Amino acid sequence: MYLNTASVTGRRDCVNNMMIDYKTFNSPELISNFRQKGYWPGKTLNDSFEEAVRNFPDKKALIQDDRVVTYKEFKRATDRLAAGLRRIGIDRGMVVSVQLPNCIEFTYLQIALARIGAIIQPIHMPFRSYEVESQLRFCEASAVVISPEYSGFNYMEMIQEIRPKLSHLRSVLTVGGRISGNDFYSIEEMCETGSSDETSAKEEQIDADDTLLLNFTSGTEGNPKGFLHTHNTIVAHSGRTAKVLGFRDTDVFLSFSPMTHTFGHIITYFSVLSGGTIVFVPKYDPAESLRLIEKEKITYMQGTPAHLIGTLNHANYVADNLKSLRMCFTGGSQVPTKLVKQLRDEIGCHVVNAYGQGENLIHTMGSTLWDTDEKMFSTVGRTMIGTEIKLVDETREKEVPLGEVGEICFRGPSLFIGYFKNPELTAQTRNEEGWFFTGDAGYLDDQGYLHLSGRKKEMINRGGTKIYPLETENLLHFHPKIDRVAVVGMPDARLGERVCAYIVTKKGQALTQEEVADYLNQHKVSRYKIPERIELIPEMPLNPTGKINKLQLTKNIADKLIEEGKWQTE
Structure with a gap:
């Protein structure tokens, strides 16, 4: 089964025995441009991780409660985990679903799975038997990772109930609890007591065009879609974003967004690519967030406007306690003016507003770092270097004039390679020139700033x-x-x-x-x-x-x- 309908041939990646051409709807000219200009540098997530470990072996990489993990310890844990995953039969091209809150082990899985060429597939924590069974079946997941119990819900009982219906589900892995039984494994035990010998013995050359992530749209259209990203599309993009925003090894990152959502998921890439430190909040709580910002001297914070508003409106909010913050990253639409002014004027923090979708990560980006107040408050910014947008009419064939509302189209190196098991939808949303039809509406002004109107379906x-x-x-x-x-x-x-x-x-x-x-x-x-x-x-x-x-x-x-x-x- 092929995701591509283009006539371009090239190296194909295998996800659960389904062949995927990474050149799907990207012309040879576009791909050559991505490579020549360094937008696709050919580096995998593990390449970037190994570089961070060499540069910052004893620096704090991960913090959760009283746990502190250095980059050297981070590597040791993920080496052992990668070996353990291979030992139980997880290998290149297999899908591993992860239903975990934001935690250190989630990050271990991101690195370890990428190292062996397996594909991480996040599942949102609020999902229950109906949604989880449907997603595991659709993805043909070889393994699933859960917390046995979390926030008053028994995830182990749920998995045990649905597992007999899923013949492809080989293994269940747990975080935060030791479960005995056939094909039940503890992530902590793999990371703490495992050996990394088998990884080096079976090392494969993972390619930057291999699939790294299978995630799903938010489902606001009523029909969630599984989109696929490679190392090149998502890691290289994260590296460019980190460079544009000036991330550095002294940065301490805090994300309110769940790591099962693409916005929260990339916090690992931002940190690893810059040698920074991640502080984990398993569940958003404004009081706890305020405490952590002050205690850990958070410099970079990301979340939806609702997360940021909830934090700044909390009774415990004291602007002087948050002076370590130098940047807040949010997105989805225009950021409320009051929020931007509060972050900038009371805390002295720059605000970045990124507008995008899981399929391409970021369409446009605006920031108080470089934009005027007028543009910051009325637009969602401009395209990042190497990416393009245009606005088309209802036929999707004719561009609309500046100032006129049309459908937003995106083209660039961060575009996903296709919808999993849905070549028809991939074809409907892409054209032969490499443009992706987003389903969002807006208009461009004469300076190239995008004014968002909303979802076409809304x-x-x-x-x-x-x-x-x-x-x-x-x-x-x-x-x-x-x-x-x-x-x-x-x-x-x-x-x-x-x-x-x-x-x-x-x-x-x-x-x-x-x-x-x-x-x-x-x-x-x-x-x-x-x-x-x-x-x-x-x-x-x-x-x-x-x-x-x-x-x-x-x-x-x-x-x-x-x-x-x-x-x-x-």
Whole structure:
């Protein structure tokens, strides 16, 4: 089974016996350009890791609670783990699923699996039997790594329940608990007591075009897709990003995003490529985060705007205790102006806003390091060196003029090689010139800055007028009574859709639809964009990666209208 439909031939990588051409939809000219300009330097994750170990053997690499691991100890543990994985039959091209919170062992697995050429496949912690079984079956995972019990849930019972249904699942590995039984193994025991002799005896030459990561989209479209990255597409990209942002070996990294999500997953690459230190927070907690920033002198912090807002709004927040921070990396959309100003003016911290998807990591990036306030607050930045974007109309064949909304297309060396087991979808989202159609909408200004309008599928069609929710949401974020807001379309018999806003108010605040309308009118918002209904809720429904689940909100308002007799499905 092939992921490519292009006529380009070349070296093929094997993922669970499925042949994948890394040149999928990249022309020979593009690939030659990536190599000649150093965008694909031909280095694997293990190459970069070995270099960090040589340069910083006794430096702190990993910190979790009272555990401190130096780079030398990091290498010893991952050498043993790689040997242990091979000993139980895990080898090149096999998929190993990992359902763990952010922890040291997750990082060990990233390095060890990359070293033997196996593919890491993260599974979100909130997933239960239905989702986990489906994902393990789809990926044909040879092994799965879990915490036997975490946050009140018994993951071992879940795996034991679904394992008989998965003939390809050879082994279950655990972190944080010793489990006896056939084909059950402890990661800690492998790392602590194993031997690395078998690794060197069976060393293979892992290529930078080998598949490194199989991960899934957030599922906001209702149909999560498995995307594949190689060492070249993801590690080389992380190295360029680290260089652009000036990461150094004195940096101490803290990520609030789960390592099962691509944004959180790459924290390891950032740190290893710069010789820095990672501090782990298994589960986001604003009070604990504030404590760790002060204690460990965190210099670099990353997370969604919601993570950062929650931390800075906590009762324990004291700006002077966070002066070690020199950079905050966030993304997804325009960062709220208030958040940027608070980080910059109160703490003295630069803010980086990266907009992208798992498929290509970063479309564009903006920063207070180099952008004006006007650009930082109204755009999602410009493309990184070596990457390109363009905006096309609904036919996907014609570029739209500057200032006109179109679908965002991306091309560059960090683009994924294809969707796992879905060559048809790969073909639908790529063209022969190497452009990837993102499904997002926006427009470019005359300076090359991208203004994000939102997901095409989130667009509200009100009587033929297109409304992108992001613009209204960004304005309402500044309403003094509003904590969080999500704008969705609600069905309407006459117009097709109308605008509805789901709102979480700040503690103790009441809010009416009239107040919302008045506020938007004061900002001279077009009348058709103003919500015609608001729903006040105690908290936003989130998907496993921390994004607002708009599908759930859209269904909720449709169900409410049906109950009220204002809408019928037939």
